[in-house]
Amino acid sequence: MTLTVFDCTMCGQCCQGQGGIVVSPMEQLRLAEFLHISVAEFCALYTIPQGNKIILCTREDEYCIFFDPQKACTVHPAKPDVCRAWPFFRGNLVDQTSWELAQDYCSGIKAQAGHEEFARQGLRYLVDNALAKKNDNLEATALQVEDLVDKN
Ligand code: SF4
Ligand code: SF4
Numbered sequence: 001m002t003l004t005v006f007d008c009t010m011c012g013q014c015c016q017g018q019g020g021i022v023v024s025p026m027e028q029l030r031l032a033e034f035l036h037i038s039v040a041e042f043c044a045l046y047t048i049p050q051g052n053k054i055i056l057c058t059r060e061d062e063y064c065i066f067f068d069p070q071k072a073c074t075v076h077p078a079k080p081d082v083c084r085a086w087p088f089f090r091g092n093l094v095d096q097t098s099w100e101l102a103q104d105y106c107s108g109i110k111a112q113a114g115h116e117e118f119a120r121q122g123l124r125y126l127v128d129n130a131l132a133k134k135n136d137n138l139e140a141t142a143l144q145v146e147d148l149v150d151k152n
Contacts (some may be wrong), residue, residue: 001128004111005121006087011070013105014086021056022140023047027080028054033080043112056080082140085131088122089142123148 010061014124023031032042046065047054057065066075073079087106091098096115103109126132126145133143 001124003121003125005110005118006108007110010072010110011091011109012063012067012072013107014083015064015073017058018083019144021064021080021082022053023056023080023134023139024054024138027117029079030078034040034075053140054138058092080140081131081133084129085126085143088126088131090145090148091142093119093122093145093148 006062014066027138028039028042031046035042037045041117043054048057049055059065059067064073066073066079068074073083075076087102087109093099093100099109099118100111103111125146127149128142130145132145132149133139134146135144
């Protein structure tokens, strides 16, 4: 599927910020295998708990611990699902104002495509890439969109 509502400019903005990158147990395993370490080591080195979820650590500059200014994401093949899914987060799919605000942050979102088309393509993208999650306390809330899929 060719997206006309989003084209990443590789600005790196979405790799900065505290506490947004949830890693589910499956993603912890994927990242640990990619890094050739155990899940326990991975969690100890690169994550912290946040409520009932596990999130990636950030550095002092608030960039993700896996972000390199020269190479961008150093774990790209195994990166968490929220990183694969942005900007098609639930809030941006269901709420036009969130989508408009996201444009200030993410230069890849094409405003001219309109919110309705963004939501349509975004939901299809999540489904096609196995990123549409059920309600699950260990998954990122932003990806819990299966109820939206059911309506379409
Ligand atoms: S903020 Fe948007 S345009 Fe920038 S790297 Fe992230 S997804 Fe790409
Ligand atoms: S895992 Fe990679 S894509 Fe995700 S926030 Fe960290 S550096 Fe960015």
